[in-house]
Amino acid sequence: MAIRLKDLAHHLNLSVSTISAALQNRDDISEATRLRVFAAVKKFGYHPNSLARSLVTRKTNVLGVIVPDLSRSFFAEVLKGIDSVTSTGGYNLLVCNTEENASREEEMLRMLLSNQVDGVLLASAHEPSNSAWRKVLLGLSVPLVLIDRRLPGLNFVGGDDSGIGFEATRHLYSQGYRRIAHIAGPHTVTTAVGRLSGYRRALATLKLPLNDDLVIESHYHEESGGYEAMQRLLKLALPPDAVFAASDPIAIGALQAALEADLSLPEDFGLIGVGNHRYGRFLRVPLSTVDQQRSQIGHLAAELLLASMDKKRLRPKSILTEPKLVVRDSSNRTGVSDMLTASDGTKRNAKHAARR
Amino acid sequence: MAIRLKDLAHHLNLSVSTISAALQNRDDISEATRLRVFAAVKKFGYHPNSLARSLVTRKTNVLGVIVPDLSRSFFAEVLKGIDSVTSTGGYNLLVCNTEENASREEEMLRMLLSNQVDGVLLASAHEPSNSAWRKVLLGLSVPLVLIDRRLPGLNFVGGDDSGIGFEATRHLYSQGYRRIAHIAGPHTVTTAVGRLSGYRRALATLKLPLNDDLVIESHYHEESGGYEAMQRLLKLALPPDAVFAASDPIAIGALQAALEADLSLPEDFGLIGVGNHRYGRFLRVPLSTVDQQRSQIGHLAAELLLASMDKKRLRPKSILTEPKLVVRDSSNRTGVSDMLTASDGTKRNAKHAARR
DNA sequence: CTGTTAGCGCGTTCAA
DNA sequence: TTGAACGCGCTAACAG
Numbered sequence: 195m196a197i198r199l200k201d202l203a204h205h206l207n208l209s210v211s212t213i214s215a216a217l218q219n220r221d222d223i224s225e226a227t228r229l230r231v232f233a234a235v236k237k238f239g240y241h242p243n244s245l246a247r248s249l250v251t252r253k254t255n256v257l258g259v260i261v262p263d264l265s266r267s268f269f270a271e272v273l274k275g276i277d278s279v280t281s282t283g284g285y286n287l288l289v290c291n292t293e294e295n296a297s298r299e300e301e302m303l304r305m306l307l308s309n310q311v312d313g314v315l316l317a318s319a320h321e322p323s324n325s326a327w328r329k330v331l332l333g334l335s336v337p338l339v340l341i342d343r344r345l346p347g348l349n350f351v352g353g354d355d356s357g358i359g360f361e362a363t364r365h366l367y368s369q370g371y372r373r374i375a376h377i378a379g380p381h382t383v384t385t386a387v388g389r390l391s392g393y394r395r396a397l398a399t400l401k402l403p404l405n406d407d408l409v410i411e412s413h414y415h416e417e418s419g420g421y422e423a424m425q426r427l428l429k430l431a432l433p434p435d436a437v438f439a440a441s442d443p444i445a446i447g448a449l450q451a452a453l454e455a456d457l458s459l460p461e462d463f464g465l466i467g468v469g470n471h472r473y474g475r476f477l478r479v480p481l482s483t484v485d486q487q488r489s490q491i492g493h494l495a496a497e498l499l500l501a502s503m504d505k506k507r508l509r510p511k512s513i514l515t516e517p518k519l520v521v522r523d524s525s526n527r528t529g530v531s532d533m534l535t536a537s538d539g540t541k542r543n544a545k546h547a548a549r550r
Numbered sequence: 551m552a553i554r555l556k557d558l559a560h561h562l563n564l565s566v567s568t569i570s571a572a573l574q575n576r577d578d579i580s581e582a583t584r585l586r587v588f589a590a591v592k593k594f595g596y597h598p599n600s601l602a603r604s605l606v607t608r609k610t611n612v613l614g615v616i617v618p619d620l621s622r623s624f625f626a627e628v629l630k631g632i633d634s635v636t637s638t639g640g641y642n643l644l645v646c647n648t649e650e651n652a653s654r655e656e657e658m659l660r661m662l663l664s665n666q667v668d669g670v671l672l673a674s675a676h677e678p679s680n681s682a683w684r685k686v687l688l689g690l691s692v693p694l695v696l697i698d699r700r701l702p703g704l705n706f707v708g709g710d711d712s713g714i715g716f717e718a719t720r721h722l723y724s725q726g727y728r729r730i731a732h733i734a735g736p737h738t739v740t741t742a743v744g745r746l747s748g749y750r751r752a753l754a755t756l757k758l759p760l761n762d763d764l765v766i767e768s769h770y771h772e773e774s775g776g777y778e779a780m781q782r783l784l785k786l787a788l789p790p791d792a793v794f795a796a797s798d799p800i801a802i803g804a805l806q807a808a809l810e811a812d813l814s815l816p817e818d819f820g821l822i823g824v825g826n827h828r829y830g831r832f833l834r835v836p837l838s839t840v841d842q843q844r845s846q847i848g849h850l851a852a853e854l855l856l857a858s859m860d861k862k863r864l865r866p867k868s869i870l871t872e873p874k875l876v877v878r879d880s881s882n883r884t885g886v887s888d889m890l891t892a893s894d895g896t897k898r899n900a901k902h903a904a905r906r
Numbered sequence: 907c908t909g910t911t912a913g914c915g916c917g918t919t920c921a922a
Numbered sequence: 923t924t925g926a927a928c929g930c931g932c933t934a935a936c937a938g
Binding site for chain 3: 243
Binding site for chain 2: 907908909910911913914915916
């Protein structure tokens with residue numbers, strides 16, 4: 195089929211091993227034969243068989259990436275961020291989509307290991323309470339970095355969810371909103387838990403009462419979830435005057451419901467989401483949001499993975515990107531506060547924190 | 551390191567080939583030993599080394615995918631569509647991002663071939679006029695399917711761009727707009743060329759004059775491109791009363807400019823984009839668009855690839871998905887026409903057409 | 907039914 | 923400076 199090293203050797207009257215050495219630019223090969231070899235390579239369109247090579251070198255230069263949903267802009271952007279650093283290092287990406295299905299995830303991981311990937315990046319669909327799965331991951335023979343969703347004792351790169359919740363809530367407070375509700379993501383996802391805890395922490399810090407009626411759990415990625423949650427909130431005896439939505443899609447749904455209820459933002463009502471979706475600023479009411487720095491998450495995760503491939507057995511590390519408040523009309527009642535933070539487009543360093 | 555077939559053999563006092571046969575569920579292995587083998591596999595956590603297997607079977611169960619930009623929602627959704635069918639067939643995806651860079655694309659393709667992928671899906675960043683590249687693709691030793699951007703003589707799955715341009719333009723006409731401009735994508739991308747030609751075809755069919763001032767080439771994926779193009783159009787002595795934008799991002803930029811110029815849509819001005827972006831309906835003015843059926847493109851491309859892997863040397867096939875008009879406020883002046891088409895959410899069959 | 911033998915394409919000794 | 927021999931982990935003949 196394709197041309198092999200052996201075929202080249204035959205054409206050049208050289209041995210296979212000589213050609214192999216020449217291709218690796220080893221210095222124990224004469225310049226003359228090196229040139230002959232390269233000429234032949236070009237002439238015959240030879241390209242090495244990575245399978246055979248990897249079989250002996252025990253390195254595939256392939257990394258596995260497992261995400262719950264490739265089409266979600268978050269993961270798409272993280273993936274691109276990952277690729278931008280791994281491809282520079284000569285790595286290829288074997289990409290898997292779990293559809294948020296835990297057993298599919300296990301299957302994909304097995305597949306990746308079968309394929310002898312040099313490392314794995316994983317945004318897990320397992321519930322964090324699943325300790326069996328955590329044990330599997332801890333026992334993995336290849337370096338692993340979790341993305342977006344954390345698990346104790348394992349490498350992790352993601353947003354500072356608690357910080358996100360805190361900042362968002364604090365921002366709404368600073369704009370004069372006092373009855374701040376939260377539409378949360380599913381409690382089975384660590385990011386949602388983190389954002390909720392940040393919200394609670396902020397309320398406590400601000401001496402606002404903690405009212406369970408004002409917290410509604412919803413879907414993360416469907417506008418309808420935010421829409422329905424918002425409708426429920428508005429039916430309350432004492433409805434909120436602001437909502438911190440755990441995601442931009444939730445916020446968009448909530449916005450829809452708020453507008454239909456003839457609320458005007460930001461006067462009557464404040465709203466902020468998370469994710470800094472590309473089109474947030476083009477919405478009916480430009481949407482305030484907290485940017486968790488997606489592509490940087492990808493970069494950092496890839497770098498951490500490459501680093502742990504270099505030096506095996508590093509202490510597990512947690513890297514959180516710094517949340518950046520992006521204030522737009524939906525919550526900007528005073529027209530002043532926080533704008534410094536919001537317009538600050540320069541990159542900041544991520545906050546690095548060793549686990550425990 | 552990891553446990554090998556040989557190790558299992560040793561533990562079970564069986565030969566390597568027996569275990570191999572048992573794992574493949576071949577019927578010339580006794581049920582008893584089959585069970586023993588599977589028990590041992592589970593016990594030791596054995597998983598086969600795909601590299602070694604593929605080296606001899608000459609099949610990797612890996613497909614290569616090359617796209618210009620993973621973070622673009624179009625490619626992200628197409629990729630997900632691809633994965634949904636390939637993963638069902640037991641294939642893994644080696645995903646590459648070219649950043650719209652032709653030489654990177656060549657490098658990635660080489661890498662994929664080195665990795666012995668069983669097939670390739672490619673949305674090429676090369677200019678269609680580059681016949682050298684076309685020749686490379688024609689000479690490829692593995693099945694190839696082009697996505698989104700076509701090249702003569704090669705398998706292709708994508709939107710019916712000319713149809714998209716035609717439908718969009720015809721729709722604006724049906725809403726009473728008569729001076730219809732087009733903000734096009736780069737002429738180096740076949741989709742942009744197709745949409746432009748569809749626009750021209752529609753104008754000709756509708757007996758509208760073809761005015762070159764009303765066609766502006768822009769960026770495909772940056773709102774700023776549409777924004778600037780729109781500003782130029784509005785400065786014309788006889789500005790247009792409607793715009794067919796070659797993409798939703800262009801349309802969003804154009805919308806921005808139109809609103810800033812105090813135009814009200816759809817009364818003063820009609821606007822339609824392409825892509826049916828998820829958030830099109832949540833914009834300041836809900837955006838009309840033409841849906842090219844992204845995930846279906848992924849499905850069909852993957853199916854075509856798998857088919858051409860089965861029967862080598864099929865005639866090259868071109869599959870175009872049917873454009874679906876989605877009418878929203880930005881162009882809906884009459885409130886009636888085309889709504890049937892727009893609200894028709896049921897899937898239609900793609901139009902299949904053999905090349906030439 | 908099971909084991910033996912022979913590669914798959916390449917990298918890596920070690921002699922020559 | 924080059925080449926022969928061996929092995930990476932596995933599958934696929936063919937014997938027994």
